[in-house]
Amino acid sequence: MDQKELIKKYWFVGLVAVFALIFLGIYAGSEIKNRPTTVKTAQEDGKYLIYRLGDDTYTADELYEDLYPANALSNVFVRYDYMVVNKAYETTTEMNDIASSNAQYLISAYGEDTIDSELKAMGFKGSEDLVNYYIYLQKSNQFLKDIFTNDQSELVDSFIAENNPKIISHILVKVANVETVTNSDGTTTLVAHPTEEEQAKLDEVVSKLGTEDFAELAKQYSEDSSASNGGSLGYYDATVAAGYVPEFSAAADPLTEGQVTEPVLSQYGYHIIRCDASTKEALLANDSFIAQLQSKYPTVYQKAVLAKGAELGIEIADADIAQQIQDVIATAEEGGN
Amino acid sequence: MKKVLLVLLAVLFLFGCSNAGGTAKVTDGETAIITSPDGNYTKQDLFDAFMNTDMSYTLLQHICKQIAAKEGFDVEASVEETVEMYKSMYGESFDLLTESYGGLDGFKEYIRGSVSITRLYDEYLKMNMEKYVEEYKPFKAQIVYFDTMEDVDKFLGTVNSGADFAQTATDMGYLLDATGQVYTDKDSLPYEVKEYINSSSETGLSEPIVTVLSTTDANGTATETNRYYIVNVLDRDYNNFEDEFINSLRSYVDNAAAMSYYFEKHNLTVHDQRVYDLLSATYEGVK
Known part of the structure; x- marks a missing residue:
């Protein structure tokens, strides 16, 4: 079949293809126009830049150093706690079901964007981590109960006698x-x-x-x-x-x-x-009683997490942060907590 | 036909491509902060966690330090003054305060950033002073009000005999700034008082300005009573009280316009998507 015959036979298909192409082009152009600005990374002397201001630059390393003093300790301890508790306890079907149910409720109550930024501020990945966060809370709560039930029995007896x-x-x-x-x-x-x-x-x-x-x-x-x-x-x-x-x-x-x-x-x-x-x-067996013990003896949990971490082979390798944690515990204990 | 299909596929492919921006990485990002048999938590993970918090103020401080230096603004005197202020506020706890900034030098850097932001903001306000004077119509005055003509007559009688305005007001139960205050057209003064101010270019003591005060009691009954204002205009030339006017402007003009101006002027170019999204949400001029 020659070209003329081909066009004669398939002219309608060709027309539809052209219109489809035009439509796609318009749609893609509109999407590209409305697309948020994407930023390209840049490096200087092998270091990633955060920004450039004329001849001056601010590197990722400098930003890390600036944010470290006020943010490192809390971020690392939350992450350490998460890693220890997650390894110490298996995730059960019940935990998963409770976590999924809580996650659904929270998102419908507050919206995904709010949850996303709140979780990121705590060092999680965002709203995609919400179920994992709730599972972690359950494990953390169980860990707390086990500490007071098994390892701190005398402390609990003394609290009950006093209060x-x-x-x-x-x-x-x-x-x-x-x-x-x-x-x-x-x-x-x-x-x-x-x-x-x-x-x-x-x-x-x-x-x-x-x-x-x-x-x-x-x-x-x-x-x-x-x-x-x-x-x-x-x-x-x-x-x-x-x-x-x-x-x-x-x-x-x-x-x-x-x-x-x-x-x-x-x-x-x-x-x-x-x-x-x-x-x-x-x-x-009651969460509000456990919460009272935790409030009265906050260093019990912190020390137990560190001990459990050592047992599981999870260590804080940053010597500076490890020392800061010990200092915080020592200060709290000096204060009588 | 094959070529048409290829072009269609290419368009679809390009459109489907991810538009995620680039994110900066720290040097030695693989260094372990926490080691675990199940996988380490690294320096890069920690940096990414920092970047997910609101570090806009830290960024703004750093950017403004550099811009202030480029503009030739010397902030060191303000830095020392601010540090001394914190020392006297915190006393023995000052060292504890600076610890969270990595020591005194770290604390001074933090203050230098804050002071630089304020300095750029103030300089921007000064640059646009004519516009703000026209919009806000600032004046410096002492203002009192009374609910009875008896008190008005008593006050004016005493002041017109030569007594000090502020002292007389204080003696009659007022707490008043003796040197007077800078007011603007945006302040919540009664319409009649603003009318009086705008209708004249004079300074000095006004006649009683009558306003109507509407109140509603617990039973919902509305009552109207007169309230009498006396204004002593001290100065209408903003050049004589520019610093106070700038202080007042900060309540009305947010610093986004100032920052946007300087970002544009110094061609701020960001190379991390997270930082770009954070800054561009509030400021223009970010590239």
């Missing part, structure tokens, strides 16, 4: 009209004037105690922000008690694990308080 800690929950049935009555001796007494509805609600909760799960009752009936969390108020001791109304803390103080109070009247209404944990074993 009489517990984990508590409550169910609040609000009463709008609570009167403060002054007695003849000058003391005051609270007197509740519940509506029929408020009384009925309280009676219903009391009738179900002991037969239904406390946390579920709290979710269904409690009228404060802890309801969605099964009524959990978390860690409680004498220091924390000062933040509650006196009627509440007077009832909560003597509770031991598993005990539930009768309805206790405060200016807000009736509280039914439960002690969820007061024994060592139950306390150590």
Whole structure:
């Protein structure tokens, strides 16, 4: 077939190809125009440049030296902690599922860009690392629990003896009209004037105690922000008690694990308080108790990470940073933590 | 037909090419910061972690130090003054403060950067002073206000007899800067006061300027009362209070315009995509 016959036979295909080419050219041109500026690297005397300003330059090495004093220690310790904890604990399916679920929630709540920059600021790769970050948090939390359970048992005993800690929950049935009555001796007494509805609600909760799960009752009936969390108020001791109304803390103080109070009247209404944990074993299973220990003894975790790292063959090779970490721990311990 | 297909493929290929910019690397980037059987964390990794934080201020300090030197601005006196100020603020803790900067020399470099940024900013404002004077209409004045004519008459009676404006205001319960303050047209002064200032080129004491103060009480009831301003214009020539005016301008004119001007003038050319993206998000003139 000669050229003329070829064109005659395939003229329509050729026309479509030309239009496709034109369209692609326009589209590509538009994309190129809107493409953000790309920057080329440059080197001088074998060193990468960050910028050039006339004859003056600023190299990557100089920027590294400028950022090192204020940023190296925290970046390296976070990365070291991440490497140690990840190697010390296997990633379970449960950890992965929890991490994936948390990651999805966080991205939908805050947006990927925000998450991306926050994670990068912590030394992670960005939002692509979010699931790994949550897995690391779970492993880190488990490591912390294991430290206090296994290696620091005496420290925990001493903390419990000193602070009489517990984990508590409550169910609040609000009463709008609570009167403060002054007695003849000058003391005051609270007197509740519940509506029929408020009384009925309280009676219903009391009738179900002991037969239904406390946390579920709290979710269904409690009228404060802890309801969605099964009524959990978390860690409680004498220091924390000062933040509650006196009627509440007077009832909560003597509770031991598993005990539930009768309805206790405060200016807000009736509280039914439960002690969820007061024994060592139950306390150590609770994250808010662990958090209290971590807050009280911050160097315990740091020293444990270093010891575990040595055991696993993970070492901080930068002598300067290694010394800074030791100095930070020593200073914290001198301060009595 | 084959050639057409080849061209189409070439266009698609070129379009699909990655447009990621280049990123700078540190020397000896493979040096281990943390060693591990599963792979080391290196100096390059640490540098990349630094680059993912907001190091825009560190960059700006360094760039401005160089620009200030090129412009011939001597900042050393300001550096020493600022260091002395920190010494007296921190006392015995001053050494601890400088430790996080790598020592006194490192701290001075940090201060030199900050002072250079401020100097370039101020010089830019001075360069464009006529424009800002026209826009902001600065004047130096003492201003008081009273809610009753009785207080107004008492104040004016005392001042017109020769007593000091500031002292009289203080005696009547005012906290007032004795030397007067620089105001601009953008400050939150009542419309009537600005009208008075703009309608005259004189200095001196005004008659009481009546303004209306609207308040709403807890029940939502609105009340209008008179408030009486007295203005003592001390100076309308900005040349006599330029430094104070520049100080005032900093609240209104951000330094992005100043930095952009100097970046353009000195042909700042960046060779790291991350740094380019960071600087160009705020400043123009970055290449």
